[in-house]
Every structure is written in C-alpha cells, then in structure tokens.
Amino acid sequence: MAVAAASDRLFSTRQASGRLLYKLYFFIFLTGIISLLYFRLTHLLTTTHSYLWLVITLAEFWFGASWLFQQGFRWAPTFHTTYPEKLPASGGLPPVDVLVCTADADREPPALVANTLLSLMAYDYNANKLAYYISDDGGSELTFHAIYQASKFARDWLPFCRKYKVETPAPQVYFSKENAVAAGSGSRSFKQEYDVVKAKFEKMQLSIEKAGKMKKVPEETRREHKGFREWDSPVNPRNHQTILEVLLRGNGEDKDVEGNPMPLLVYVSREKRTGVPHHYKGGALNALNRVSSVMSNAPLVLNVDCDMHSNNSQSLLHAVCFFLDPKESHRIGYVQFPQSFGGITENDLYGNGVKRIYEIEFFGTNAHNGPMYAGTGSVHRRESLNGRKYDPNVPIKLEDKSVKGSRDWDVLESKAKALTGCKYEEGKPWGKDMGLVYGCAVEDVFTGLVFHSRGWESVFCSPERKAYLGLAPPNTNDTLIQHKRWSTGLLEVFLSDYCPWTHGVGRLKLGQILCYSFYTLWALWCLPMSVYGFVPALALVKGISLFPEVSNPWFIVFAFLGIASHLFSLGELMWAKGTMKSWWNETRMWMMKGTSSYIFSVTVIILKTLGISEPGFEITSKVIDEEALKRYKREIMEFAVPSPMFIPPATLSLLNAYSFLKALVTLVKTGLGGVDLLLLHLVISGYVTIISLPLYEAMFLRKDKGRMPTSITVYSVGLVLAILFLSSFFM
Template identity: 45%
Template sequence: MVRSVLDVDSVGPMESDPPSDLQTEAHPKNRFGNELPRVDLFVCTADPVIEPPMMVVSTVLSVMAYDYPPEKLSVYLSDDGGSELTFYALTQAAIFSKHWLPYCRNYKVEPLSPAAYFKSAASPRDHTKHRQDFIVIQRLFEDLKNRIEKVTNIGRVPKKLRLEHQGFLEWDSFTSPRDHAAIVQILLDHDEDTEGHSLPKLVYMAREKRPDHFHNFKAGAMNALIRVSSMISNGPIILNVDCDMYSNSSDTIKDALCFFLDEEKGHEIAFVQYPQCFENITKNEVYGGSLRVLREVDFHGLDGIDGPLYVGTGCFHRRDILSGKSFCNSSDQGSKLTDWKSEKDTHCNQRETENIQILASCTFESDTEWGKEIGLKYGCPVEDVITGLSIHCRGWKSVFHNPKRNAFLGVAATTLDQTLVQHKRWSEGDLMILISKYSPAWYGIGRVHPGLLMGYMMYCLWATSSLPTIYYSIVPSLCLLNDVQLFPQVSSIWFLPYAYIIISITAYNYLEFLRCGGTTRGWWNDRRIWLYKRTSSYLFALLDTILGSDLSFVISSKVIDTDVHERYEKEMIEFGVSSPLSIAVATQSIINMICFLGVCYKINV
C-alpha cells in the first residue's frame, strides 16, 4: 500500500521539530483545509476505584488537545461505572481545558496529557513569557488535581460542589453502578477558550444499567457511544482509546487521515490501528509487558497482508463500517471526502439530550442487529478481535501505523497476578473466537488472505498451547528423577536434530528480541513470563472454555501501591493477591525443584 503518513520524530516535552516542505504538503490539514472530516473521540472507563478519575481526565484532556480543527472534534467519555466522582472530574477538566488547550497550541506541547507533561517538563528559562505561562498552567493543574483527588478520597461529591452543575441532578435517583438510568450531559458545546478559539465538544455518557439486563462489557459501552454520538456530532471517523492510554503526539489524527484519504487505496481501509505502548515499562521488562515482538514484528507482518487485528484501543474507525457496511470494490468508492464534507455537526442543548438518552438505554438493542451485524460484536471477552475479524471478512483492509514517536502511552501491569489475569482474558476470548461461527478456521476461508488467517489462528491457539507446554515443563523433570530416558544420548547421532531445533529457535528468538530494542535480561524475563502464562493463564482459559464457565471481563487495576511500585522499579517479581493462577505457577516450580533436588541427591549417593 502507498504510504503517505508522517513519521513523527520523538521530541522533548517543550518543543517539536518544524515540518519539512514535504511533510507540510502531505498532511491532510494542509491539503484539504476546512474540508477535513469531523472526528469523534471515545474514551472508556468503568470503575473510579481501579481507574482513578484524575487519570481518566488526563487522557480526555490529551485527546482534546490534538493539532486538529477543534470545531471538528468531539470527545465522549463513557463512564460504565456511572460515577458522580468521574462526572465531577470531567466538569473540572472542562474548565481547565480552556487554559490547557491554548497553552498546548502556543508552545507545541508534547505529550498532550498534563499529568505526563508536568511529570517530565522543567520550567523554561529562555523565554520569559513561556516561563510565566508555564508557572500559571502548572498551578492551575495542581489546583485541578487537588480538587479531584479531595473529592475522590472522600468518595462523594459534597452538596456545595453539586450545586455548581445541574448535571448532578441526574444522581438524585441514582442507585448503584449496576442499576441506574442513562445519563448524557454535554459539558462543552464548542465553547471558547481563554483566547477566543473554539474548544472541542465534550460529552459525558453513562449508559443505563439494570441487573436483569446483560450489559456486554466494553462492547456494549462502545455501541452506546456510537449511537449517542451519531445524534450529537456524527463524525465519520471514530477514535477509541482506553482511559489509561493518553495521547502522546499531537499529529496522530492527521497521520491516520493520510490513510483514509489516500486517493488510491484509502477506500479499502476500515481502520487504522496504532500499537499499544506503555510508559512504565522497566529496562528489562520484568513481566514482559511491552509486547515488543508483537508490536515490532508480528503486526508489521500482518500489515502486509490486508492489515492487523483490532486490539481495542488506539484505533481509528470509519463509522459506516462499524455500522455493518460491506466493501464494494467499485470505481465510485474513493475516499468519500465529499460525503464527509456534507455532514453537519449538531448543536444539542441539554433538553434535547434527554431524548438522546433512550439510545443509551439497556432495552434499546432488543430485537435489533446491534452486537451482531451492527457495532462491536457481543458474546466474547475480546470483542475487539472478533469485530476486526468480521470487518476483514466483509472485504475491508486495515493499517498498522507505528510512528517513531509513540502515539499513545498507557500503564502496563506491575504485578504477576495482573499479568496472568489479563492474558487469561485474552487467551480465553481468542479461543472462544476459534470455536464460534466467526472462527478464522472456517468463516474466514475465501474471505480473508490466507496469511492473515494464520495470523488470527496464532492468537486463537494461545490457550491450547498450554497442554504441550505443561508436558514439556514437567514430564522431562519427572523422567530425569526416575531415570527414564526421554531423549537420545548426547553421543548419539539422533541427538543432533534435537540440538539443532533447540539452538536455532532459541538463537532466532533471542536475536529477534534484541533487534526490536530489548536487552538480554529482558529476553530472559520474557521467556520466563511466557512459560508462566502458558502453564497458568492459558490452561485456565482452556478449562473455563471447555467447562462453559460464565463469561467475565476483569478490569486491570490502574492504582499502584507505593511499595509495589518501588519493587516493580527494582524489577522484583510481585505475586500480588493469591489466586489459582499464581498457585499453578508455584506448583510447577515446586515440582521442578523437587525433581532437581532428587537428582542431585541420587548423584551424591
């Protein structure tokens, strides 16, 4: 595919390199001017306890500050916890955005998250005006942080603060995070900032939750966002990010649009996927959380055969394709810029949003195709992967864009338990795809490139790889303890094939990891974690699928204990809470240790 996207160089927190003439011409902002499409930005959160409101609003502020016409941006926060704490934090962020966005615009701020920016930026010394503005905006951010954290710590919004915004009236009849009515509040309707420029539209949404209606986890929230946004802004391009994945580059939207607006291949592209990158990865990646090889090798390979998987965050979609549109390879497809230009933004007042709330009700999808042929797919813990597969099967292609400067940065797991739980959900969901009607083993044949089908199958077979791995990690030790010869002797010629396979695979894996920027110790940690995951996470995912356990979606906590964080920085393994997953790892280790000590005893005797 023809690439017309900028590679954004990594820059410091206070400045960015000026674009070259070629870069200036390539960007869609300079090619299309005011005819650029509107973009709706979706941020999803679910629990104010494990996903702190301050982290959520920092992500929201980062996507509001993109270098893109603000009158064409609309930011939606889906709060699946229906928390007044999150709503309060967003109201305060809306006020702060009137100062933050002008500061980002005037001084080319990177990263765009105020929390990340002030964590790494130092007060400028060479520009008096810049220094004064820095001190002012930093003080405003600290005030914002203190207000939000004070309310979060007491666990409720005081009555005096509730009087500041009429939206808090929605919580008068509030019952619980799992039992409440739909809430839609427009906090900013392209209001002006302190310099008179337009601000992006900012909308809070908490879809209706009732105990007797299954809510379909994140997929249900995303589908509610698609419907609600279609009545408020209806941007033809949608970006969805998790609440912990803040924007790290101001050019991300413009880069993605270069693919969609490409004159030759743009009409084939359904979504543009950015990699998941993390800001808290240690040097030697004690939990293998960087997904380094997947990001630098696997997804680039898939990009050459119709595109990568949809991984649930950091992804730009065409709205009409999420609505079930199939690809038609006709000459009149094109980039559809004229259609995007003709669409108009809607200015809704708060009274009109009351009518929109029905779109976020728990009964709206009854007897419809939502979750089946429209929107994200239901019935699978990895709704993103199965949705991307169905899009590929309808004839569309995707793009993997991995710029030099990371587009998004999130928070990786800081304990072994978090890592194992996360991979259990992923592997269980992928296995459910394998045995579903959307399985690449049969549904994708003839619809998707064979190489891409193999790419999907690689992940779908994660859970089943637990069985041979357990055999390999335990049986040889037991055989050694009991003097059972499992492999040919070293002096035998039949030992050479085993030696060749082990050495060649290990060497290739090691060199591949180093080539992707890893360290030797990081590679060793990565191999160890893969063994832990295959003998615990993948095994329990396989058993749960076979036994038909209830579908679950466990959210990883983004709150890091101080002591845990210190041990994580020292790259000490933290088991976290006791669980069957960690017990499986410990049991395997004990078996191998007993076998080793038994062999040593026999040798000495």
C-alpha cells in the same frame, strides 16, 4: 479510476530487508521440525514408555504447529511511512469522533480518566472537527466530577499546548517530576505561563483527589452544573437510568481562554438494569457510537481506553493520511496504532511492554490486509463500523455527513438518551451486523475478524513518536489475570461462527488465517508447555529417557531446534530495542502464563461449554501502593495476594528444582555415565529451575509484603508431593 501519482500519495510502503535470509532460516527450521516428528513417530512403538512418548510427541507437534502459525507475522514485515505535511489545510480535514471508555472508578481512578481525556483534546487538529464522548459504565459521580473539572481546565490547557507545541499532551505526565526538563527550558514568558497552567492543573488534581477521598463531590461544585443532580439519589453501577450531559458545546459555542472554539464533550453513562445483558466494553462503545451519530456523526471514529493517554499530538493526522490517500483509502476500514506503555521497567519485568506483538508481529500483518483490531488506539471509518461490506466494484469515498450548523442541545440530548436504553438493541442488528461484535471477552479482535471477513483492510500505523502510552499491570497477579481474559476471549473467537479455519477460508488471505490462528489459539499453549514442564522432570526422577542420547545423531535435531528458536527469539527482541534481560523476563512470564493464565482460560471455556458458568470481564487495577511501586522499579516481582493463578507455576518450578537436584546428586554418586542418556532432561529441568529463581526467592527468602503468600507455597509443595507419589504408579 485514475492512478494517483507518487507525489500525491499520503503514505508509502516498504518491506523489511533480509527476507531472503529469513526464508532460508524458515525452511531449515521447518526441516528440523519435520525431522523431529519423523523421529518421534518411527520410535513410538519401539520405546518402553510409549504412552509418555506419545504425550510428548503431541506436545512437540503443537509447538511446531504454533510456530508455523507465527510465520504469518514474519514472512513479509511491511512498514508504512505517512506524510501529514501533504494533507489539506485544517478546514479540509474530515471530522473525528473520539470515544473513551471507563468502567470502575476504584480500579480506573477518575484523575487517570481526566488526564487521558485532556491529552486527547490537545490533538493538532481543528477543534470544530473534534467531538469527545466519555462512557462511564460505572455511573460514578466521581468520574463525572473529574470530567467536569477537566472540561474547565481544558480552556487553559489546549491553547497552552497549541502555543508551545506540547508533544506530551497528558498534563499529569507533562507536569511530573520525571518531565521536569519542560520547566527549565524556554523563554521567561513560557516559564510564567507554564507556572500559571501548572498551578491550575494542580488545583484540578487536588479537587479530584479530595472528592475521591471523601467519596463525595462538594456541594459548591455540585451547584455549578445541572448534571450533578443525577446523583441526588444514589446510583447503583449495575442498575441506573441513562445519564447524558454535554459538558462542552462544540461548533464554536464554547471558547477557550484565548477565544478559540472548544470541541464537543459529552459524558454518557448508559442505562443498566439487573438481568439485562450490557455486553461490557463492546456494549459501551456501541452506545457511544449511536450517541455520536446523533450529536456529531463524524465519518471517522477513534476509540481509546481510559488508561491510554495521547503521546503524539499529530496521531490523527497520521491516521487521516490513510483515509485520504488517493489510491488506497477506499479499501481501509480502520487504522490501528500500537499499544505502548509508560512506566515499564528498564528490563520489562513482566513482559507487559508487548514489544513482540506491536514492534515485531503487527508489522507482518500489513502484508496480509492489516492487523487485528486491538480495542484501543483505533481509527475507524464509521461506515465499516456500522456494518457496511467492502465492495471493490463500488467506489467508496470518505463522506462527511457530520452534524453542522446551530444545534438544539436539549433536543440532541433527548434523542441520544433514547439510543442508550438497556433494551434499545433488542431486535436490532447491534452487536452482530452493526458496531462491535458481541459474544466474547475480546470484542476487539472478534470485531476486527468480522470486518476483515467483510472485505475491509486495516493498516498498522506506528509513527516514530508513540501515539499512545498506557499503564501496564504492575504486578504478577494482574498480568496473569489480564492474559487469562485475553486468551479466554481469543479462544472463544476460534470456537465461534467466525473461526478463521472455517469462516475465514475464501474471505481471508492465508497469511491472515495464520495470524488469527496463532492468537485465537494462544490458550492451547498451556498443553505443550505443561507437558514439557512436568513430564521430562518426572521422567528424570525415574531415570526414564524420552529424548535421544547425546551419542545419537538425532540429538543434533533437538539441540538445533532448541538453540535456534531461543537465539531467533532473542535476536527479534534485540532488534525491537529490547535487552537480553528483558528477553529473559519475557521468557519467564511466557512460561508462567502458559502454565497458569492459559490453563485457567481453557478451564473457563470448558465450563462455559458445559453450561456451568460464563466468563466474566475482569478489569485489572491501575492503582499501586508506594511500597509495591518501589519494588517494581527495582524489578522485584510482586506476588502478595494468595491468588490460585500462582499455584501451577510455583508447583512446576518446585518439581523441576527437585528433579534437577536429585538427578545431580544421583550422577555424583553413580558417575557421569548416565549423562549421555538424560542430558536433555537435565537441560530442560535446569532451564526451568534457573528461570524460576524469582519464584524460589519469593517463596522461601523474601520478608517484604510482595513475597509469595505462605498458603500458595504450602499448596504447591503439597501438589509436588502428590504428583511424585502418583507418578510412582504410572511411570
């Protein structure tokens, strides 16, 4: 194979500066961890409370192991720069099929789905080479109605975006009050056209909202498209026939208001029957994959969640740079864009901006054959998605086998429907050797691991302008539920046949194994965090020392590891353009997730292993009331619902506050002589107490609807009393 000249390359790669300094820090910190464990083990048999010493030693060992896994991300951060200006003319670009999933019209409002679709349709890309497929797993007439209204508005929206190079192609965002700058700039002709298109958008929004309030589509609208007949009889979201409708015919058959071709747009609600597994989002995407292979069969497949609207009209061009690169393209199975979020508060109250993952850690995966598949904002080579293994000895080109020429839409619809039956996959390799892999709640990471083990590489592409912006959970409960679902699924991946410690050996790079280990063992953070949250606090109450006194030289090791880890964490987030307060908020949420989400996820896995229950797929709500939104913007934590997820962190915070205050009172009475022995206990309990201030406020001071429910406070106080009572027998 001829070596491509540098001038022909469509992307370039560079590694982060300062790696030598980081590696020096790594070896110093690693020495500290080894020293701490040496101290623990050599004093295990000489301490009075050896069982407590052992428990906290095991917790520290797991902290150290997790830190070591995390170094896979930090060893060699690698950045890619793409050159879309070097791509061939639009006629030479590969076709792309875009798959969008929604599942619940109540939690994922139809207007939101329509906004995402319209933003994706506005790509700076040849419309004849784009096809859009919407999977509605809720089988909702309201969602179909929203997509139908979007298909009509798109005839005005797409030419407007092309003409004025709109870079915020989500109309709900573009026409919002927060983006009012668009209306006040430009020529008179722009303002006139802006007003016309905005009026049509508002009419579309009003139609969708009116139908949503009525829970019914007006009869005059239902007569406009034959697809509405599918709902002449009520459709049960869990038990219904396949609904498949072509809303826009591609291949130049449907035109926009300026006479330009529209892309293909297909609505799909696959068949569901009671008692037949449907495999949630993975099953929906596999169904769309099959439908798209019949109706358009593009060589590239992009999938986006319904709440992740496009924020960069050139995203596809950036992705295509990797698939058409003359040197590296043949090895690339998928390109992953970061998940980014709009509406995040200035200091990221719930840590949902996931900056540490997508603006720090994922760059490190580029040095180890690429990032995990994140389930949204991912462009796949259809061949890799359909089960092909990468063979370095077999040249692979991006073959265009897309459907061309005139199409008999009735025949295509009939063929596609046959591929979406609830029993179609029986006896076929879908979900195992083809498509997204079934078997856990995070089918995306699972699938990415399988793709990597088949030899494919992936690429993390993060253009300067964010490719997609989503909606993060705007309250504490949904944040904890989301992380419970993620950590449960990730632990399922680790316990599967594709465990990175077994299946990954010989198939993955060491750095990949470390990265996958860190994420798939997320849930087990609950063990050391719970130990460190409860044991030192209880020991403080009893006056038991589990750490070296200040005068002991070993104290320096503990102090160094605690301070260095926090300073490094803060420095990373500041490098990613975070704030000190956002780091503090992230740290608080990490503690809450560690003692709540992750405990529940481990419990779910244990129950599954025992055959008692199966983990479900929980969808976080994208709906928020006005009062809660005002509190969120003021960065006041929202609790409101009596969720069991709140009990462990509330209990932890109360226990540490009690321990810290009791110890301070004791020291005042007896003098400061005991500080030397118990300083680290005081620091840990004081740290937990200070970071938990919003919880105390929610439990005892606030009067608004977002306060902690009284039942949760009562349960937590009761648990603290029970723990203190029981500890008197064991400590």
